Amino acid sequence: MTRRKKDENVLLITVDCLRADRLSISGYPRNVTPNIDRLASEGLFFTQAYSVSPWTTPSFVSILSSTYPLMFDGDLSMQANRTSVVEILKHARYHTFGLTYHPYLLKATGFGNGFDIYRDITETFQRKYPRHTIRDEFENFVSHILGIDLRWRRIYDAAQLTREAIELIDDLEKPFFLWIHYLDPHWDYTFWRIPNGFNMIRYILLSSRRRRALKTRSLLGDKDIKDLIKINDSKIVFVDRMIGQLLHSLSNHNLIDDTHIIVTADHGDGFQEHGYIHHEYYLYQELLHVPLIIKTPFEKPSVIDHPVSLIDLSPTILDLVGIKKPSSFLGKSLMLLLQNKKDVSAVFSEEGQTIHLKPEIDWKKGTIRLNLNAKQICYINSGWKYIYSDTNQHELYNLTQDPFEKKNLINDERVVASNMRDAVIDHIQFNNSFKQTERQRVRERIKNLRTEIKALRIERPSKRL
Numbered sequence: 001m002t003r004r005k006k007d008e009n010v011l012l013i014t015v016d017c018l019r020a021d022r023l024s025i026s027g028y029p030r031n032v033t034p035n036i037d038r039l040a041s042e043g044l045f046f047t048q049a050y051s052v053s054p055w056t057t058p059s060f061v062s063i064l065s066s067t068y069p070l071m072f073d074g075d076l077s078m079q080a081n082r083t084s085v086v087e088i089l090k091h092a093r094y095h096t097f098g099l100t101y102h103p104y105l106l107k108a109t110g111f112g113n114g115f116d117i118y119r120d121i122t123e124t125f126q127r128k129y130p131r132h133t134i135r136d137e138f139e140n141f142v143s144h145i146l147g148i149d150l151r152w153r154r155i156y157d158a159a160q161l162t163r164e165a166i167e168l169i170d171d172l173e174k175p176f177f178l179w180i181h182y183l184d185p186h187w188d189y190t191f192w193r194i195p196n197g198f199n200m201i202r203y204i205l206l207s208s209r210r211r212r213a214l215k216t217r218s219l220l221g222d223k224d225i226k227d228l229i230k231i232n233d234s235k236i237v238f239v240d241r242m243i244g245q246l247l248h249s250l251s252n253h254n255l256i257d258d259t260h261i262i263v264t265a266d267h268g269d270g271f272q273e274h275g276y277i278h279h280e281y282y283l284y285q286e287l288l289h290v291p292l293i294i295k296t297p298f299e300k301p302s303v304i305d306h307p308v309s310l311i312d313l314s315p316t317i318l319d320l321v322g323i324k325k326p327s328s329f330l331g332k333s334l335m336l337l338l339q340n341k342k343d344v345s346a347v348f349s350e351e352g353q354t355i356h357l358k359p360e361i362d363w364k365k366g367t368i369r370l371n372l373n374a375k376q377i378c379y380i381n382s383g384w385k386y387i388y389s390d391t392n393q394h395e396l397y398n399l400t401q402d403p404f405e406k407k408n409l410i411n412d413e414r415v416v417a418s419n420m421r422d423a424v425i426d427h428i429q430f431n432n433s434f435k436q437t438e439r440q441r442v443r444e445r446i447k448n449l450r451t452e453i454k455a456l457r458i459e460r461p462s463k464r465l
């Protein structure tokens with residue numbers, strides 16, 4: 001790092017389901033990301049960045065707390081065991097703001113920790129639906145029939161989100177940390193933003209076929225996949241335009257020279273590359289390879305091809321603003337790569353569920369716990385990728401020769417496979433050494449006992465025989 005001031009601002013922009021290969025600068029044939037591309041050409045562009053998980057909650061747990069999802073017995077709560085980078089920034093007198101409307105990024109599960117203002121879907125839902133009305137009932141009914149949630153139209157809108165962020169920028173005290181999460185490329189949250197040539201009936205029918213394919217594990221036809229990609233592209237175009245507006249506002253406020261701007265994604269999305277649409281359950285490239293751009297006022301533009309993990313993002317943010325990372329952060333600053341030190345974290349990504357072995361989710365308690373009997377861990381090193389699975393055959397791919405992971409070499413490259421398996425076993429043992437804290441365990445046991453006692457009361461017969 002050539003120069004470092006204290007108290008620069010940080011703008012973290014995350015986009016749900018945005019795959020690395022959708023960036024035009026990375027060779028995508030359609031020009032869908034002109035603003036993100038420009039930022040990439042002006043900043044540090046990491047071409048081989050990997051999310052730590054293929055779905056939202058564990059991925060953001062890792063991004064914000066620099067820990068692995070399968071640690072602490074798979075308990076993803078940000079309350080007890082994991083410290084968010086936002087809490088550290090708050091402690092360092094940052095003004096902290098979060099705008100996320102993803103239903104899995106709730107205050108209740110600890111994602112609002114450290115924020116002065118954190119607008120999640122619950123708060124917005126209550127603001128826009130103060131009372132339960134007949135209209136809500138009707139919308140619920142129609143949503144159920146159509147398979148798209150009509151209420152999203154009133155809760156989430158990327159244009160509205162951007163306006164809210166720009167309003168915040170107008171009034172922000174410095175230094176600030178602002179996180180804005182765009183949902184649009186995630187299938188059918190923004191069903192009303194459909195590209196030219198589609199109409200709502202065609203969209204709803206496609207949505208229905210997609211839902212059925214997910215449920216029955218059947219395949220969609222080529223035409224449907226092409227349409228899904230076309231719709232996805234149009235949503236990426238819209239988000240990119242919103243990001244352009246946000247950056248424009250930052251520039252109008254003369255904040256560009258004092259702000260570290262980060263753009264990344266929580267995971268990618270599948271379009272049947274491995275027989276599956278959507279994300280979660282698998283650790284293939286289309287689900288883990290994400291964009292990562294860091295535009296900092298103090299570094300010249302650079303393209304970094306070294307594989308990196310988003311577990312290093314929070315340590316990097318703290319390094320950029322001159323704050324020492326806490327010992328609970330396992331990642332390292334990616335700025336080390338600019339000093340020609342390769343000593344950043346190894347690339348491990350994790351999943352803790354299968355179609356049949358689900359995680360435990362209790363929205364009321366705000367707890368999400370991965371299923372430790374459904375562990376999958378992938379390890380990427382020197383162009384190789386090993387996928388360990390508790391429930392399936394292990395896989396090995398040569399990413400240099402086979403970037404789309406079509407040929408499993410697990411039985412052909414036994415030495416590579418054995419070495420990489422050993423690394424994964426070490427990683428599992430490392431994760432296992434971080435157990436859920438005793439305090440958290442006792443607290444949960446008390447809660448469970450209360451629930452059990454309540455249930456007993458309900459089941460007691462009203463009259464004694």
Ligand SMILES: [Zn+2]
Nearest residue numbers: 016017056266
């Ligand atoms: Zn997501």
